[in-house]
Amino acid sequence: MKTVLTIAGSDCSGGAGIQADIKTITMHYCYAMSVITALTAQNTTGVYGIEQTSDEFIANQLDCVFTDIFPDAVKIGMVYGNNSAKVIADKLSFYKAKNIVTDPVMVSTSGSRLISEQGLENLKKYLLPISALATPNVPEAEILSGINIKNLQDMQNAAKIISDKYGCAVLCKGGHLEDCSDDLLYFDGEFYTYPSVRIDNPNTHGTGCTLSSAIASNLAKGFEIPQAVENAKAYVTRAIGVKLDLGKGRGPLMHNYILQNFK
Ligand SMILES: Nc1ncnc2c1ncn2[C@@H]1O[C@H](COP(=O)(O)OP(=O)(O)O)[C@@H](O)[C@H]1O
Numbered sequence: 001m002k003t004v005l006t007i008a009g010s011d012c013s014g015g016a017g018i019q020a021d022i023k024t025i026t027m028h029y030c031y032a033m034s035v036i037t038a039l040t041a042q043n044t045t046g047v048y049g050i051e052q053t054s055d056e057f058i059a060n061q062l063d064c065v066f067t068d069i070f071p072d073a074v075k076i077g078m079v080y081g082n083n084s085a086k087v088i089a090d091k092l093s094f095y096k097a098k099n100i101v102t103d104p105v106m107v108s109t110s111g112s113r114l115i116s117e118q119g120l121e122n123l124k125k126y127l128l129p130i131s132a133l134a135t136p137n138v139p140e141a142e143i144l145s146g147i148n149i150k151n152l153q154d155m156q157n158a159a160k161i162i163s164d165k166y167g168c169a170v171l172c173k174g175g176h177l178e179d180c181s182d183d184l185l186y187f188d189g190e191f192y193t194y195p196s197v198r199i200d201n202p203n204t205h206g207t208g209c210t211l212s213s214a215i216a217s218n219l220a221k222g223f224e225i226p227q228a229v230e231n232a233k234a235y236v237t238r239a240i241g242v243k244l245d246l247g248k249g250r251g252p253l254m255h256n257y258i259l260q261n262f263k
């Protein structure tokens, strides 16, 4: 049994964060573990409160996981606190964690900040350099690279800038582009494009969380990054395409419908 750890925030409505990650990892027939960095009170209409986990308690959770069941891959999502990224990076380095996928979550689609300014500086300084892969969406890639992104060429430029700066592979996600949802990977000096038509579905809460945990699950199973991304993209595309419609706002994805196809 392959094991995957998610280090992220809890979404009580089950669409994003830890809950989306555990569903995704489980659907990939991997064993899911979690280190919770923050509690959020949120639903499909927005984020209504955030409670940060203390640095000591994040460290305590990481010790409990790594001294007992060593994860084959680690996904990092919402890292809210000023020093959380450093605490996490120190522990991951100490335990020699492998296959680290960092989704540099900054702002929810509903507009709430999910990381502090200092937290973001520490994510850049400590977490990205130890990651195998970072998975920014377009606004996050603009912040990390310092350039505007309107098309695939801009995504290529941004991914290379981020990769050169932080030393990790970069998947720039296209969910925020105007007419398509193509994703772009820069890995080992090469560009890979993952084309997809835009699915007409407003219910995309947790797509980024789902994609990054699906990539981590595929890395845990032994796939190389380009193939892991291809498999994960197929998973998230299917989960959006089911068009589950729950809640009063931007609803979550459907995971269990696709049980048969991702053994
Ligand atoms: N409407 C859509 N149709 C098809 N794919 C989508 C759609 N929205 C998002 N995606 C895909 O979901 C994944 C997450 O992308 P994105 O929404 O940009 O990330 P985030 O949730 O971090 O903002 C990407 O693979 C993206 O291409």
Ligand SMILES: Cc1ncc(COP(=O)(O)OP(=O)(O)O)c(N)n1
Pocket: 008, 009, 010, 011, 016, 017, 018, 040, 077, 078, 105, 107, 108, 109, 110, 114, 204, 205, 206, 207, 208, 209, 210
């Ligand atoms: C607890 C928590 N973590 C991450 C997010 C952001 O989720 P993501 O899939 O990146 O995007 P949106 O769902 O905000 O579009 C979150 N909302 N909560």
